[in-house]
Amino acid sequence: MPLQRLGVLVHFKKPDKPGKLLIGAVRDPNAALYGTDQAAFVYTTSPSFLVPPGDEPLFRVYFTEVAALAERRVV
Incomplete structure (x- = not known):
C-alpha cells in the first residue's frame, strides 16, 4: 500500500480493555x-489484533516514524 494512503488506528471501545x-x-x-x-478509512483490516492500552504508545512511536518518512502527520 502506498504510504500516502496508509491509515492506522488503535480503536478502544472501553478505556481499560484492549x-x-x-x-x-x-x-x-x-x-x-x-x-x-475510523470514518476516514476506505478499507480496514487486522481486527484480530488486540492491543492492551499500555502498549498503544509503542505503536504510536513506530507509526510516528513511518509518518515522518512519508511526510504525513499523526493525531
Whole structure:
C-alpha cells in the first residue's frame, strides 16, 4: 500500500480493555497516518489484533516514524 494512503488506528471501545488495531487505506491522503478517525478509512483490516492500552504508545512511536518518512502527520 502506498504510504500516502496508509491509515492506522488503535480503536478502544472501553478505556481499560484492549483495543483493535486497524490498518487500512484512507480516502484523503492528507488524513493522519496514525490515529486516523475510523470514518476516514476506505478499507480496514487486522481486527484480530488486540492491543492492551499500555502498549498503544509503542505503536504510536513506530507509526510516528513511518509518518515522518512519508511526510504525513499523526493525531
